[in-house]
Amino acid sequence: MIDTGETLLEATAFGVIPVVEIDGVAEADALAEALLEAGLGVIEVTFRTRAAAEVIARIAERYTDMVVGAGTIISPVDLRRAIDAGARFALAPGLSAAMLDAAAEAGFAYVPGAMAASDLQAGLERGIRTFKFFPAMPAGGIAFLRAISAPFALHGLRFIPTGGVSITNLEEWIREPAVAAVGGTWIASRVMIREGDWAGIRRNAEEAVRLARRVREAG
Numbered sequence: 725m726i727d728t729g730e731t732l733l734e735a736t737a738f739g740v741i742p743v744v745e746i747d748g749v750a751e752a753d754a755l756a757e758a759l760l761e762a763g764l765g766v767i768e769v770t771f772r773t774r775a776a777a778e779v780i781a782r783i784a785e786r787y788t789d790m791v792v793g794a795g796t797i798i799s800p801v802d803l804r805r806a807i808d809a810g811a812r813f814a815l816a817p818g819l820s821a822a823m824l825d826a827a828a829e830a831g832f833a834y835v836p837g838a839m840a841a842s843d844l845q846a847g848l849e850r851g852i853r854t855f856k857f858f859p860a861m862p863a864g865g866i867a868f869l870r871a872i873s874a875p876f877a878l879h880g881l882r883f884i885p886t887g888g889v890s891i892t893n894l895e896e897w898i899r900e901p902a903v904a905a906v907g908g909t910w911i912a913s914r915v916m917i918r919e920g921d922w923a924g925i926r927r928n929a930e931e932a933v934r935l936a937r938r939v940r941e942a943g
């Protein structure tokens with residue numbers, strides 16, 4: 725049985741989660757190594773490509789110091805594939821009762837997406853405390869997050885904003901007390917992975933980790 729609270733704390737410890745779309749398992753090693761060299765021991769591999777489960781399995785097996793999660797998990801079948809591959813946590817862009825059931829049944833760390841107060845209520849009813857806030861910037865950014873979460877102040881909700889988060893606004897998001905970590909594709913974009921720009925990915929990851937650490941230590 726996975727201890728979901730502990731797992732999410734581990735996943736969010738860096739303050740930043742690189743969200744990746746990866747087309748083939750051939751790139752998995754170089755990607756994991758670039759992130760680990762930058763001191764970023766977490767990754768969300770989205771189920772938006774056919775290679776996702778295989779990539780998770782490869783990273784989970786070879787890079788045991790990497791907390792590997794699955795993104796875009798919107799069906800119980802994909803949740804099972806992610807768990808079997810060795811994912812330690814999973815996220816989704818939205819929230820559905822079927823997925824909360826499937827995750828609860830599996831005892832698995834699952835972070836549904838929320839974009840409205842009703843999503844937060846639906847999650848809370850099921851004991852969910854950590855939500856993805858998606859799409860963070862187009863929806864209205866920090867002001868919107870504060871507004872929808874304000875009524876739930878007594879419930880200790882935590883958020884992982886993604887969608888339009890990047891190095892240019894990372895600092896403000898991390899300063900937000902309810903933000904557990906931010907997620908985004910800017911660290912290792914699909915194009916960078918496809919082109920094998922490992923030096924660029926390492927630089928982006930280093931910059932993000934450094935900034936997140938500085939903000940947290942200061943605050």
Ligand SMILES: O=C(O)C(=O)C[C@H](O)[C@H](O)COP(=O)(O)O
Nearest residue numbers: 795796816817886887888908909
């Ligand atoms: O589908 C999911 O489960 C997701 O994880 C959504 C992604 O986190 C965002 O699409 C990332 O947005 P950008 O960083 O702006 O590219």
